[in-house]
Amino acid sequence: GAxxxxxxxxxxxxxxxxxxxxxxxxxxxxxxxxxxxxxPKQSLxxxxxxxxxxxxTYEQGVEKDKFLINHASLTLSTLTVTSAHxxxxxxxxxxxxxxxxxxxxxxxxxxRLTVT
Amino acid sequence: GNxxxxxxxxxxxxxxxxxxxxxxxxxxxxxxxxxxxxYPGEGLQLLLKATKADDKGSNKGFEATYRKETxxxxxxxxSVQVSDSAVYFCALSEVINAGNMLTFGGGxxxxxxx
Numbered sequence: 001g002a003x004x005x006x007x008x009x010x011x012x013x014x015x016x017x018x019x020x021x022x023x024x025x026x027x028x029x030x031x032x033x034x035x036x037x038x039x040p041k042q043s044l045x046x047x048x049x050x051x052x053x054x055x056x057t058y059e060q061g062v063e064k065d066k067f068l069i070n071h072a073s074l075t076l077s078t079l080t081v082t083s084a085h086x087x088x089x090x091x092x093x094x095x096x097x098x099x100x101x102x103x104x105x106x107x108x109x110x111x112r113l114t115v116t
Numbered sequence: 117g118n119x120x121x122x123x124x125x126x127x128x129x130x131x132x133x134x135x136x137x138x139x140x141x142x143x144x145x146x147x148x149x150x151x152x153x154x155y156p157g158e159g160l161q162l163l164l165k166a167t168k169a170d171d172k173g174s175n176k177g178f179e180a181t182y183r184k185e186t187x188x189x190x191x192x193x194x195s196v197q198v199s200d201s202a203v204y205f206c207a208l209s210e211v212i213n214a215g216n217m218l219t220f221g222g223g224x225x226x227x228x229x230x
Contacts, residue, residue: 006159034217043205043222044160093159095218105209105218107152109159 002028004096006108013084013115020080021111023050023094029074030096034105035067038091050077050094084115118143122206122221129196129228137191137224139180139206147208149173149182149189150218154203163191163204196228 003026013019023033031052036044048069049057056069066088068080081088091112095105122139129135141149151163151173164173169184178193189206206221 041223041225043220046217046219049217095160105162107160 002026002096002106004094004106004108006092006094006111008111009109010112011114013113015085015115016083018080018082019084019113020078021092021094021113023077023079023096023108025075025096025106028096030077031074032097033071033077034095034097035069035077035079036093036095038093038110040091044093047079052077081113084113086115089113089115118147118208118210118219120206120208120219120221122204122224124222125203125225127224127226129226131198131228131230132195133228135191135193135196135200135226137204137206137226139189139191139221141187141189141206141208143187143208143210145210147210149180150207150209151178151180151189151191152205152207152220154205154223156202160205196226198228198230201226201228 005024007022033050035047037047038044046059047062050069050071052071058064066082071077091110093110094108097105120141148167150165152160153163154160164175166173166182169182172181180189180191203223203225205223207218209218
């Protein structure tokens, strides 16, 4: 089946620094990718839709200047958390849809961000 | 807008017990329905899916039937194992623009004791 990878799998950074998370579709092309955030013991909340060749679409309440998304190619989307604060600590998950299938999506393994 | 409601956990069962996790949805169109599973420390994995009314999705002993009349997609397994301990998410998907967007339920944590 299709594979989506994320890098890094976990990262610890200091408050005020920026962190970039990569999401790659390894064996298929993805014109659209989704970024989710998951708090401990909670569900996934959609943050934004990443579109190759155009601007990302952010969900209400998500700061676009803080969570920068770049869909550089058909296999890569990046999420940069700028000027990170402890409240940004979370599990970030990306997914890519299989347009050839029945609306199925493939999820990356997630990136755990801890801001100290 | 779309929404998914699933029973709150945790659900604690003994091995070989019968499992039901309820899931109901609201949607404006004709969504596809999914169950995803998240094992401790891992990402989400698709467990099963159904794309139209009366379809039954099944995998690894789990089953769920797309019931349009009751807008439900309840997850069942006849005999759970300790290895089934995980968080289960019900989700629906409708196509938007060039892709499809998933709406998740809150997740239900299942704990199976030996």
